């Protein structure tokens with residue numbers, strides 16, 4: 001269907017685009033105060049609209065950096081605000097927006113794009129793959145006790161919301177512990193966090209842990225009172241085991257709270273191991289946290305580290321055909337090659353392996369990788385392995 005046009009949003013169209021997006025999520029229009037914080041004149045972001053001639057679809061992105069295995073930070077397009085008006089869905093509007101957005105990323109030299117998907121069935125067809133996993137869990141606070149051997153030192157102090165918001169970026173940047181999948185975080189991502197937290201009516205508290213070298217972790221939470229009083233832990237970052245258990249010691253000590261609830265935490269977060277009764281940590285959901293698109297496969301492949309023996313893979317990418325081809329991957333890096341490939345996979349599957357979240361052998365066992373040489377599969381498992389499970393930890 002071609003009776004619509006896709007083009008960059010003009011400055012005066014961004015707010016209507018934000019409202020259209022909110023409508024697609026069945027949420028009310030953006031408020032003046034929220035818009036003031038997200039306005040592209042304040043935080044750098046770009047957007048595309050589909051017009052027929054009314055605005056019927058939108059996708060936006062802002063710049064950030066993605067930490068890849070080995071510690072390199074790759075320029076990233078953080079994709080957000082994707083929606084098509086309900087009376088114009090399923091006629092190719094999103095497909096046209098995605099195609100134009102990839103072309104825009106290529107022009108701007110952004111090798112990777114990341115998003116959080118509202119539904120897991122939307123983005124695979126565009127070459128995105130599940131790149132990090134997250135776990136939602138609750139804890140019965142009244143019964144939970146820290147084990148006596150939990151690593152504890154340092155102090156926790158509390159900041160009120162207005163005092164804390166301007167300090168979040170510096171607290172995060174000071175941690176210097178980014179694992180694969182984490183973002184550097186720019187003004188746009190902090191503005192989104194601020195807007196999210198301003199929706200709570202109860203006070204939003206930031207607890208900062210201070211270790212021997214200063215602030216080394218922080219937690220953000222709010223308590224919803226009711227028949228069951230729930231402490232919603234909305235952000236938690238830490239650089240040391242002492243900061244992690246120190247912040248949890250604080251969270252478990254907050255009075256008048258029955259349950260603590262948190263979402264999209266890293267799957268290896270050792271909260272269960274900190275408690276005398278690990279069963280008090282109840283996993284409510286463990287699922288995709290973020291989706292990654294390798295827009296420029298050669299650049300993305302060359303950016304990460306690879307522990308292990310060489311392998312040649314063949315990548316297929318019908319959406320961005322320039323990525324298709326064979327790549328030799330080794331401890332020395334990754335580059336195109338004419339050598340025969342031991343494994344064949346599509347770009348979305350490569351994105352699933354890229355941050356180490358999925359072992360190539362797991363992907364192969366699900367039919368996602370064609371194995372031409374079993375030795376190459378074992379070698380790829382080693383090459384794509386990482387020291388810690390990838391985790392994004394930033395919602396946008």
Ligand SMILES: CC(=O)SCCNC(=O)CCNC(=O)[C@H](O)C(C)(C)COP(=O)(O)OP(=O)(O)OC[C@H]1O[C@@H](n2cnc3c(N)ncnc32)[C@H](O)[C@@H]1OP(=O)(O)O
Nearest residue numbers: 024080081082083084089090091092093094095115118121
């Ligand atoms: C990063 C974020 O912002 S995530 C938020 C995403 N937005 C939303 O969830 C808001 C509500 N949903 C929407 O606005 C729309 O349904 C969208 C944006 C998800 C899809 O827009 P559409 O214009 O309908 O997509 P389009 O017509 O290009 O569909 C392309 C293909 O994807 C399929 N598809 C699209 N959306 C979905 C979906 N939600 N579930 C399953 N399949 C889908 C279509 O069936 C079509 O398949 P086909 O090529 O085999 O025919």
